[in-house]
Amino acid sequence: MGVFAALGTALCWAIAARLFRGTGNAFSPLTMNFWKGLISIAILAVVIALVQPNAYETNAVLWLLLSGFIGIGIGDTCFFKALKSIGDSQAVLVAETLAPLFTALFAMAFIGEWITWQQWVGIAVVLLSVDMVIKSRRRNTTHVFATSGYMYGVGAALCQAVGAVVSRDILGSGDIDAASAAFLRLVGGMIFVVPLIVVTRSKWLPVIESNQRVWPAFILATLLGTTAAIYLQMFAFAYAKAAVVQTLIATSALMSLGVAWVMGEKATKATLIWSIVALVGVGILVSFGTPL
Template sequence: MVGEIAALTVALCWAIAARMFKVLGASFSPLSLNFWKGLVAIALLLVVTQLFLPPVDLPVSAYGWLLLSGVVGIGIGDTCFFQALNKIGDTQSVLITETLAPIFTALLAMVWIAEWLTWQQWLGIALVLVSVDMVVKVRRKTQLHLFAPSGYIYAAIAAVCQAVGAVISRDILTTYTFLDAFNASLVRLTGGLLIIVLLMAVMKKRWLPESDDPARMWRMFALATLLGTAAALYLQMVAFANAKAGVVQTLIATSAVMSLAVAWVVGEKAGKATVFWSFGALAGVAVLVAAGQLAGH
């Protein structure tokens, strides 16, 4: 159950951080925000791994796979998701990416690492994904629907990249059981940052943010990065080390539902349909956790 709890905590961290990152988007370009949060998270992880943890001796190939996981899952995947946001809006982007990523992850895990899900786990995945999709649709039904074929392609590519990054991480963490989540997160995030720096240099994007209140902006940025990048990535590695990749990716997709709780805390109200489908997602989570316990994973 450790893996499932870690995945759900990742979803909560992302739900909280997403609100702050949305505000920060007025000061940062998407790539520069990705760059700075990655850089700060790497600095935090370096402090932990160098001062508080014993050194890890991995084969060069293992480091290479983890770096590739970060390049594909964080660097390319996030960039494609940002492109989808710009072309088809957040509703369609979230629907496509968060629906396809768990399915692609489960299928790829079968092929890559022979990790098979039980029919009960597939049922839980279906319940979660349908409920999450309905929650997003209900909450965004008043928004203008945008149609740009390339946006849907970007969203699908983002889902594939998430799946590849997830399965590679799961493979390395289960192969080298002595590898801790902090060091795994550090290597993976470094790979993601390398591709982001390359993209920013090639596309000549602005590196520094612009704000009328820099002190407030950087405080919010620090909190959002701590929750949404450093803590979330560490917990994601814990999840992949202790639960099947498809299950983890599905539970992380509940961040859309977790955001409802965050909205309620800040005084926003949810309609009956949203509440109903939120309970549907919780039922799916319960099925996934129970099925994982029955399967011994």
């Protein structure tokens, strides 16, 4: 179940990324983070109120808030900084390649979660395929080398890994349900984002031109890319190893090819070949090792 939830997360992100394009430049990164978090928190609060889960342990609540503060709050901010500095292709390349590797290392070091050598091979195949697809789709895009941009990308990967390992540790123990974990992580992220908006004096509302209708696309993208995606991600951490989950989520770059195809765009031969290679890697990843 964890594997399917992780792949579902990747699919949600791929579709949401396309929908977010429809909002243009109306939202700044911080404004987008704020409204995505606020909408998702409100929806998950209603879900939790209806489901009425068991009481949470204080320890689990604090760790998940910290996970969201680091993984969503700081991590997303670093990623957006990398996007601005080195462009989307390089930012995604750095973050999506390093996050699963950092996650695997942190999981082994801090929660004693090891993966088999076959799974390491699967991770390598998947990440190589993702990298090659990103490079082939952005081969004509150039950006000035900026050390700070790459450092932000590494920082984003580190934060994602920390958030993933903490979430896996809490959810793997069964102390809390996925919806509550998603809610707490989003709240943790907002604890970082809101003060940052105040300090930087960023705008709370998007800048919308008179003929623009960005809210419908934004809300739909948020429902998929934030609300549903983070719930599925938390569900995945409850049933699968952290490194496996993070690697499968990285396939969102490949799933975006399918979304583009549905939208009428053609894929190159290279991207199709590497997508097939990635499927082989996913097969290796989920076929070996003790499922948890």
